[in-house]
Amino acid sequence: MDGIGIAMKKGSAESVASTEANFACAIQSELQRPYEPRFSRAWTLAGSAAVISSLSTSASLAADAGSFAEPVAAALAAYSLADLATGVYHWFVDNYGDASTPVFGAQIDAFQGHHRYPATITRREPCNNLHALARAIAFALPAVDAAASAAAAPAAAHAFAGVFAACLVLSQQFHSWAHENPRRLPPGVEALQAAGVLVSRAQHAAHHRAPYNNNYCIVSGMWNGLLDRHRVFEVLEMVVFFRTGVRPRSWDEPDAAWTENTTVTAIAATAKAGNE
Amino acid sequence: MAFAATTVCRPSLLLSPRARGQPPRALLCTPSTSAFRGAVTAAPPALLTAPRRRAASTGIVCGKVSKGSVPPSFTLKDQDGKTVSLSKFKGKPVVVYFYPADETPGCTKQACAFRDSYEKFKKAGAEVIGISGDDAASHKAFAKKYRLPFTLLSDEGNRVRKEWGVPSDLFGTLPGRQTYVLDNKGVVQYIYNNQFQPEKHIGETLKILQSI
Numbered sequence A: 001m002d003g004i005g006i007a008m009k010k011g012s013a014e015s016v017a018s019t020e021a022n023f024a025c026a027i028q029s030e031l032q033r034p035y036e037p038r039f040s041r042a043w044t045l046a047g048s049a050a051v052i053s054s055l056s057t058s059a060s061l062a063a064d065a066g067s068f069a070e071p072v073a074a075a076l077a078a079y080s081l082a083d084l085a086t087g088v089y090h091w092f093v094d095n096y097g098d099a100s101t102p103v104f105g106a107q108i109d110a111f112q113g114h115h116r117y118p119a120t121i122t123r124r125e126p127c128n129n130l131h132a133l134a135r136a137i138a139f140a141l142p143a144v145d146a147a148a149s150a151a152a153a154p155a156a157a158h159a160f161a162g163v164f165a166a167c168l169v170l171s172q173q174f175h176s177w178a179h180e181n182p183r184r185l186p187p188g189v190e191a192l193q194a195a196g197v198l199v200s201r202a203q204h205a206a207h208h209r210a211p212y213n214n215n216y217c218i219v220s221g222m223w224n225g226l227l228d229r230h231r232v233f234e235v236l237e238m239v240v241f242f243r244t245g246v247r248p249r250s251w252d253e254p255d256a257a258w259t260e261n262t263t264v265t266a267i268a269a270t271a272k273a274g275n276e
Numbered sequence B: 001m002a003f004a005a006t007t008v009c010r011p012s013l014l015l016s017p018r019a020r021g022q023p024p025r026a027l028l029c030t031p032s033t034s035a036f037r038g039a040v041t042a043a044p045p046a047l048l049t050a051p052r053r054r055a056a057s058t059g060i061v062c063g064k065v066s067k068g069s070v071p072p073s074f075t076l077k078d079q080d081g082k083t084v085s086l087s088k089f090k091g092k093p094v095v096v097y098f099y100p101a102d103e104t105p106g107c108t109k110q111a112c113a114f115r116d117s118y119e120k121f122k123k124a125g126a127e128v129i130g131i132s133g134d135d136a137a138s139h140k141a142f143a144k145k146y147r148l149p150f151t152l153l154s155d156e157g158n159r160v161r162k163e164w165g166v167p168s169d170l171f172g173t174l175p176g177r178q179t180y181v182l183d184n185k186g187v188v189q190y191i192y193n194n195q196f197q198p199e200k201h202i203g204e205t206l207k208i209l210q211s212i
Helices: A002-010 A013-029 A039-067 A067-093 A105-116 A126-150 A153-179 A189-195 A201-207 A224-229 A233-242 A262-275 B003-006 B103-117 B120-125 B136-145 B157-164 B200-211
Strands: B075-078 B083-085 B096-097 B128-134 B151-154 B176-182 B190-194
Touching: A002 B190, A039 A067, A039 A126, A039 A153, A067 A105, A067 A153, A126 A153, A153 A189, A153 A201, A224 A233, B003 B103, B075 B136, B083 B176, B103 B120, B103 B128, B120 B128, B120 B200, B128 B190, B136 B151, B176 B200, B190 B200
Parallel strands: B096 B128, B128 B151
Antiparallel strands: B075 B083, B075 B151, B096 B176, B176 B190
């Protein structure tokens, strides 16, 4: 990390370029995971296939039934509930457990890494960001669809499942876009963020600032206002505390492992600006 | 008469004089659950209106503390381990606030709010006492960390909380956050309950203190 410090002082174009290389290495070694996980593209494809299959089942059922109103309504409900679900899950992994927790340990570790280096999510390939969720969906969604088909459920059920799953997988992409510089966003995304269809950069930035206890939802962010105004997570935290004695991380000063490394963030910003 | 319907009063006849430090085995009234925000308990038709000065000696405690009643006295340890009795504050108004636990966000906000307005309470001649189930060590650390100038008492086993009938929230999962304003004769003049807007306790109680 000394090279980075020296390069920061130099500030010249060459040193900025070399700091970017140093930065990538530093991030890799800090996070101690491969830059491109194995089969990330395959899992992303598998998850996408599951979603498309679910949606086409829904579409054909709807066409047979002659009405698309219910599936569309179900899709909207799924989009809304996915936002809530990401909020609850995010609150849970941000506040409880650690890398050694069974089942959730890897995710908690990943979220911790993200809080420490928020910008790296924007530097990863989409497949890298999405593959873990896509893998879960690749298994879970076909099972849900099969059960729904077996129960002769209507188009709306498949639409709900497919859209819910799609929103969960894409939540990491929406999350990444919420960290991205507006000029680097694909066309239309900034407008969607401003319209509240996708979680906005401002909302999500509030989550990465003290007191680190709000704006947990990352699909559209539509539930953030309600949840924060009514202190829903604080209630849950109090209940968990009085039931189990476990304090959530957000009650105490953030420990170093979860605190953003602003030096690295600054370098990332400088390096990107140098590229443009 | 919802109060009567929800309150169970079971006096026990064979109570030996309470040994020091032993929790009374008097059977207490089950308090009704209160609303989250700003539930002000008016004086209900009380089952026992006579002042209960020394509940321990009769062994019968019945009816939660309500406006117009004199609450049972307590003797608890403060953050320095010293024993403090409610009766010691006779002659001046007292604000007794029950809170869930030290070092939780709401309670910290509330304690800090009382601290920041402490001068106003002193000007009104009132004393402020915070009570929770935490032990003296926890209170000491809490008071030190946030520079709290008032007394925090350890209600071990939440005995006093139950005696006074402080209602809990969320179907018993959360200890309630309720504040009592006692006048200089030791009579309850105001009760304010609000779990999730803890800072409001300060404004509401100051308003009352200014009028009594």
